[in-house]
Amino acid sequence: QVQLVESGGGLVQAGGSLRLSCAASGRTFRSYAVGWFRQAPGKEREFIATINAGGGTTYYADSVKGRFTISRDDAKDTAYLQMNSLKPEDTALYYCAVHRDGFATILDSRYNYWGQGTQVTVSS
Secondary structure: OOOEEEEOOEEEEOOOOEEEEEEEOOOOHHHOEEEEEEEOOOOOOEEEEEEOOOOOOEEEOOOOOOOEEEEEEHHHOEEEEEEOOOOHHHOEEEEEEEEOOOOOOOOHHHOOEEOOOEEEEEEO
């Protein structure tokens, strides 16, 4: 069992930055791939970014490529999502998730454990 806790969300003006954190419990975090997803009101959950176990492979949604960076610190059992040049359309509830197979994937159905989410609101 892995428990995930997101933090770092908040209210920011367009063009600003936030760094989200995803803290994991358990001693096997380093073997899990991590994904970030978001869901805006009235919309489906969408993939944002993923990083494999080991951190050598990352994928991003086109909508955030060049603005967001996913990373991980296995010594701290924590993953991060650095978000720069934020836009009002980035407003959503952001979730992190992990899956035990370890490979980076954009498919939310592959993820075994999810956090409760952290709200990001970008004002224009």
